[in-house]
Amino acid sequence: MSDSEEESPERQLKLVLLGDGTSGKTSLATRFAQEAFGKQYKQTVGLDFFLKRITLPGNVNVTLQLWDIGGQTIGGKMLDKYIYGAQGILLVYDITNYQSFENLEDWYNVVKKVNEESETQPLVALVGNKIDLEHMRTVKADKHQRFCQENGFSSHFVSAKTGDSVVPKSRHTAQSEALPKLNRLEECLPVLSKNCC
Ligand SMILES: Nc1nc2c(ncn2[C@@H]2O[C@H](COP(=O)(O)OP(=O)(O)OP(=O)(O)O)[C@@H](O)[C@H]2O)c(=O)[nH]1
Numbered sequence: 001m002s003d004s005e006e007e008s009p010e011r012q013l014k015l016v017l018l019g020d021g022t023s024g025k026t027s028l029a030t031r032f033a034q035e036a037f038g039k040q041y042k043q044t045v046g047l048d049f050f051l052k053r054i055t056l057p058g059n060v061n062v063t064l065q066l067w068d069i070g071g072q073t074i075g076g077k078m079l080d081k082y083i084y085g086a087q088g089i090l091l092v093y094d095i096t097n098y099q100s101f102e103n104l105e106d107w108y109n110v111v112k113k114v115n116e117e118s119e120t121q122p123l124v125a126l127v128g129n130k131i132d133l134e135h136m137r138t139v140k141a142d143k144h145q146r147f148c149q150e151n152g153f154s155s156h157f158v159s160a161k162t163g164d165s166v167v168p169k170s171r172h173t174a175q176s177e178a179l180p181k182l183n184r185l186e187e188c189l190p191v192l193s194k195n196c197c
Pocket residue numbers: 019020021022023024025026027028038039040041042043044045069070071072129130131132133158159160161162
């Protein structure tokens with residue numbers, strides 16, 4: 001092995017998507033990793049994986065492992081194992097479904113339990129999905145912000161359907177000029193890399 005290969009081992013980042021069924025986790029992973037979207041709902045049974053290679057500032061190449069966890073796994077005995085070792089957690093809810101927001105408390109409690117004895121804590125992002133359905137919103141933005149502030153989450157409003165705030169603007173169907181300024185999901189990745197690289 002050459003020196004340069006030794007100096008730059010394969011960097012992997014494990015990101016876990018959690019949240020209720022139909023909140024849009026698979027759609028977000030598909031949009032992020034494959035730049036695609038499907039209208040048809042197909043329930044994730046157990047979990048699914050997506051991989052994406054990205055280059056972070058400073059020319060750091062990272063392979064992102066997206067662990068797309070089925071919404072029905074809450075309360076199941078495998079969930080702890082899926083979450084274990086994650087550098088980043090995306091807590092995903094549907095802005096038109098209040099219950100999906102309320103239930104994130106339960107999902108986050110599992111994350112805390114899994115990490116209670118570990119030295120490094122995963123970064124957690126709160127992701128309000130389906131902002132293309134803003135007119136049907138039932139979760140007020142200030143509730144979202146309060147949840148973030150109380151727990152130190154980064155805050156994101158996205159649409160897996162349009163790609164809004166999931167992929168850079170030039171690559172999605174821009175419909176969002178009227179929406180408030182949003183954080184791109186990708187913007188949290190350089191922060192996450194500090195946890196792994
Ligand atoms: N309008 C709109 N629909 C979306 C969006 N994201 C997902 N959907 C739709 O919502 C439904 C559920 O999406 P999924 O991505 O399968 O949801 P999930 O969270 O992975 O669901 P589980 O596999 O049950 O955990 C599908 O019909 C998607 O097409 C979005 O941003 N906007």
